[in-house]
Amino acid sequence: MNATHRTPRIALASALAALLIAATGCSSKAGDKSTDDGADGVKAGPGVSADTVRLGALTDLTGPYATLGKSIVQAQQMWADETNAAGGICGRKVEIVVKDHGYDVQKAVTAYADIAPDVVALPQVIGSPVVAALLDDIGRDQLLTFPQAWAASLLDKDAVQVIGTTYDVDMIAAVDYLVRTKGLKKGDTIGHVYFEGDYGSNALEGSTWAAERAGMKVAGQKIKATDTDLSAQVSALRKEGVKAILISAGPAQTASLVGVAASRGLRVPVVSNAPGFAPQLMKTPAAPALTAMLSVISAAPAVSSDLPGVQKMVAAYQKKYPGAQVDSGVLSGYNAAQLMGADLKKACAAGSLAREDVVKAHRSQTNADTGLGTPQDFSDAAHPASLKNYVLKPDAQAAGGLVDVEEAHQAPGVEEYLAGRS
Missing domain, CATH: 3.40.50.2300 (Response regulator)
Structure with missing residues (x-):
């Protein structure tokens, strides 16, 4: 076919395509930037x-x-x-x-x-x-x-x-909660068990800043997502003489930490980031210890709210x-x-x-x-x-396994922390 015959057909095809696109009002293919x-x-x-x-x-x-x-x-x-x-x-x-x-x-x-x-x-x-x-x-x-x-x-x-x-803001709120309600004071040591990676490292930034501001120190224990027996971490924190423990990990790690700590007599307050709790934990052997020792810091209320x-x-x-x-x-x-x-x-x-x-x-x-x-x-x-957080507590009878114990509020020092980070 020569060029004189091909050109009109191309023009006709282009016109038909344009009409189809106009009729549908969308791009000619899903990935098009039309x-x-x-x-x-x-x-x-x-x-x-x-x-x-x-x-x-x-x-x-x-x-x-x-x-x-x-x-x-x-x-x-x-x-x-x-x-x-x-x-x-x-x-x-x-x-x-x-x-x-x-x-x-x-x-x-x-x-x-x-x-x-x-x-x-x-x-x-x-x-x-x-x-x-x-x-x-x-x-x-x-x-x-x-x-x-x-x-x-x-x-x-x-x-x-x-x-x-963010995770760091949550842990600033967690340290404030421990000082206000659990009697932690200047000179005390707080344990912090945290996942390697952005989740744990960001949470540790917040806890370390808040602890230093309150005249306390943080004893960190980094773990992997595959670590589900935290006996070694509990032993190390017990030697450090911690007065409370923060955990920024998953539900399995939270259950192990609290369960082992309770069984070994380290019955100190434990505060978790929200991803560290799941209602299924309240059907495990760790449930009594979780009820007695754990609090959860969350940007959202409990589903039992x-x-x-x-x-x-x-x-x-x-x-x-x-x-x-x-x-x-x-x-x-x-x-x-x-x-x-x-x-x-x-x-x-x-x-x-x-x-x-x-x-x-x-x-x-x-x-x-x-x-x-x-x-x-x-x-x-x-x-x-x-910048506001709720404080939640485990409750096996509640929807979602948690209840609100403190309404959303902003912890002291958060704006100061963010200003210094920027």
Whole structure:
């Protein structure tokens, strides 16, 4: 075929393609960076079609945080179903595409590459090491991401939002709690058992700063995620003469630490970051010791809270998933989904669901309040969204295995600490 015959056919094909794109109001392929307006005048982009908004979840359903991952996935699906029943977002149905990485960083990197071209935002990514490995890609793609991780190293990234406090802020609150309520004083030593990596190191930064400010010192014990017998750590801390112990690890490590300490007569107060507790611990032999010795510092209230928003969520979750455990993952996941939904609605009202405009809408939120805890200020990417913590205590009879013992408040010195860190 010669050029004179080929050119008109190319022109006709191009015209037809243009008409098809205009009719659908979305990009010609999921990964395209198209900014074509839809029929409703809303600017679209990856993950957004004329009738669908697709979100992504990189979760752990088969690894050490599988229970947490399942709770978050189910809670966010419940939010999506409720949202769709109420008309969706921007006249579009919400879909959540879930990928399981099993807490394996390489699997997560592969899953991100698979999912990223087809979603507008990520309301769930589990794991500090996972998020850390994806930061460059997330920034390049301008993909608004809510990690289920709270390391301060994840701050100051425009498209990444740590919801609530960071691990260091939590441990400043933990030291303050010990001084106020457990009689710790100048000259005392506090033990701190912590995971290697961003989670543990960031928590240790906070505890060390707060202890020095109070005239105390921290005896650190670094552990791996695979360490589940903390007998050696308990022995070392006993020799140090610690008056209290902080733990920034997982539920298995918390149970071992408290159980061993109690059995060896080291019955001192223990305070954990929120990821260090799971309600399943209250069905283990460590339950009596946990009830007697453990407190949990959390940016979110207990799911047994009397907050109307929390009670409504728990009732809806129990109805949708009969027999399922209601834990902190349910609250965390549902709260993140609601916050993401508010961002998407604000972006829609401004006329664009393109990724960069969803991020812009998110950063304009200065008092985001879902009724599930403290309001959030997302305007400064370098600053934690909240500085207030709840203090929780184990209770085997309560939903989620925890009850609130102190309402959310900001520990003294937090602003001073953050100013010195910047």
